[in-house]
Amino acid sequence: MTKQDKSFQADAGLEKALDLLRQPNARQQPLPKSLAAEGIGEEATLALLAPYVLGEASYLDSPAAFAHMDPPTPWITWATSLWNARLNQNLLHPATAPFARQAEEIVMAWLAPWFGMQGGHMCSGSTVANLTALWAARDAGKVDQIIASTSAHISIAKAANILGLPYKQVATNAIGQIDPTKVSELGDLSNACLVLTAGTTATGVIDNLALVGKAKWTHVDAAWAGPLCLSDKYAGLLAGMELADSVAISAHKWLFQPKDSALVMFRQLELANSAISFGEGYLAAPNIGVQGSRGAAAISLLATLLAWGKGGLAHRIEQTMSMSHTLAEALQQETDIILLAMPTTGVTVFRPTNISTEQLYQRLPAGMLSTCIVEGEHWLRSVAANPMADMDKIIDAIRKALP
Numbered sequence: 029m030t031k032q033d034k035s036f037q038a039d040a041g042l043e044k045a046l047d048l049l050r051q052p053n054a055r056q057q058p059l060p061k062s063l064a065a066e067g068i069g070e071e072a073t074l075a076l077l078a079p080y081v082l083g084e085a086s087y088l089d090s091p092a093a094f095a096h097m098d099p100p101t102p103w104i105t106w107a108t109s110l111w112n113a114r115l116n117q118n119l120l121h122p123a124t125a126p127f128a129r130q131a132e133e134i135v136m137a138w139l140a141p142w143f144g145m146q147g148g149h150m151c152s153g154s155t156v157a158n159l160t161a162l163w164a165a166r167d168a169g170k171v172d173q174i175i176a177s178t179s180a181h182i183s184i185a186k187a188a189n190i191l192g193l194p195y196k197q198v199a200t201n202a203i204g205q206i207d208p209t210k211v212s213e214l215g216d217l218s219n220a221c222l223v224l225t226a227g228t229t230a231t232g233v234i235d236n237l238a239l240v241g242k243a244k245w246t247h248v249d250a251a252w253a254g255p256l257c258l259s260d261k262y263a264g265l266l267a268g269m270e271l272a273d274s275v276a277i278s279a280h281k282w283l284f285q286p287k288d289s290a291l292v293m294f295r296q297l298e299l300a301n302s303a304i305s306f307g308e309g310y311l312a313a314p315n316i317g318v319q320g321s322r323g324a325a326a327i328s329l330l331a332t333l334l335a336w337g338k339g340g341l342a343h344r345i346e347q348t349m350s351m352s353h354t355l356a357e358a359l360q361q362e363t364d365i366i367l368l369a370m371p372t373t374g375v376t377v378f379r380p381t382n383i384s385t386e387q388l389y390q391r392l393p394a395g396m397l398s399t400c401i402v403e404g405e406h407w408l409r410s411v412a413a414n415p416m417a418d419m420d421k422i423i424d425a426i427r428k429a430l431p
């Protein structure tokens with residue numbers, strides 16, 4: 029390799045990559061069966077991969093995409109992701125990431141107060157954010173058990189397992205909210221961490237946030253619904269969350285960020301950080317949290333916040349919320365459909381009465397809806413993450429798929 033290795037320079041091939049992004053070539057050529065000794069070069073590689081990566085992709089901004097907690101991403105984040113890949117900044121090392129670290133501080137300073145939190149850090153997803161928060165609960169909060177509902181995300185069970193803490197799951201009501209009487213039946217919570225979910229994965233409901241503060245440490249898993257805080261119209265749904273000890277949100281869900289982007293935030297930042305920081309030897313700054321090396325996801329989030337403002341974000345979230353209401357109201361008109369409940373956070377759950385849920389699911393276009401299990405029963409589920417979804421088209425497709 030010479031000093032002039034073109035593989036590491038801004039090359040005209042980048043424009044080709046952009047062209048392929050706009051219009052991928054359709055014909056797939058076979059991929060090599062094994063690793064070749066000689067490469068085919070960058071441009072040929074892009075042409076070879078585009079039909080697989082882009083041509084065959086399911087697009088989250090397509091009019092029918094309304095199935096998962098994965099949003100389409102604004103193009104400003106595509107651009108910043110490219111910049112991030114070029115620089116490969118590592119938040120672990122201040123010298124390689126001066127602006128990325130600053131970007132994370134700015135994003136935290138702007139967002140954390142909306143959740144009543146002092147600050148925190150970014151990580152790869154709410155699975156890690158939840159683990160980090162429960163780690164702080166154990167070592168800064170001195171809790172010796174974790175309590176959550178049976179609707180809590182699987183990451184809470186994983187965290188309890190990793191942290192070696194007993195995990196108790198409390199029953200919910202019929203739509204998946206934690207049952208407060210079952211929580212009080214547990215008695216003394218002065219050594220417990222209570223995890224409440226804001227936007228459960230299956231039904232999108234919010235646990236009773238009046239329970240915040242009833243245990244030694246309360247963590248709110250707001251991976252999905254946390255961003256509603258930014259909407260004047262819906263922030264009230266999350267009232268009480270601001271008293272929690274920690275909050276997790278996935279920015280790669282309702283903040284329209286590319287993966288891997290999440291925030292873990294604490295009400296008493298220094299107390300939490302004292303328990304989850306390791307810093308010695310070769311590190312110029314303490315390593316806070318679970319991950320070591322991590323990238324500059326904050327720059328894409330900062331770019332989105334600058335480009336859209338709070339209003340632009342709130343507007344898009346509110347739009348998707350109203351789309352879920354449109355869907356639920358239309359389904360309510362159907363005699364052969366049971367709606368579990370009106371959606372609280374954009375998650376609409378229903379099932380047909382005259383065929384099985386699985387049969388209806390099979391008859392619908394892929395990526396339009398997903399399925400979930402509530403109290404042992406199978407349901408269809410839609411998640412309002414795509415502001416470009418065409419509700420008329422989706423409602424029409426569901427009606428046509430019914431026998």
Ligand SMILES: *Cc1c(COP(=O)(O)O)cnc(C)c1O
Nearest residue numbers: 153154155181227229251252278
């Ligand atoms: C998605 C989700 C998680 C996990 O977040 P990832 O970003 O996928 O790791 C945790 N809790 C809830 C309620 C979720 O919806």
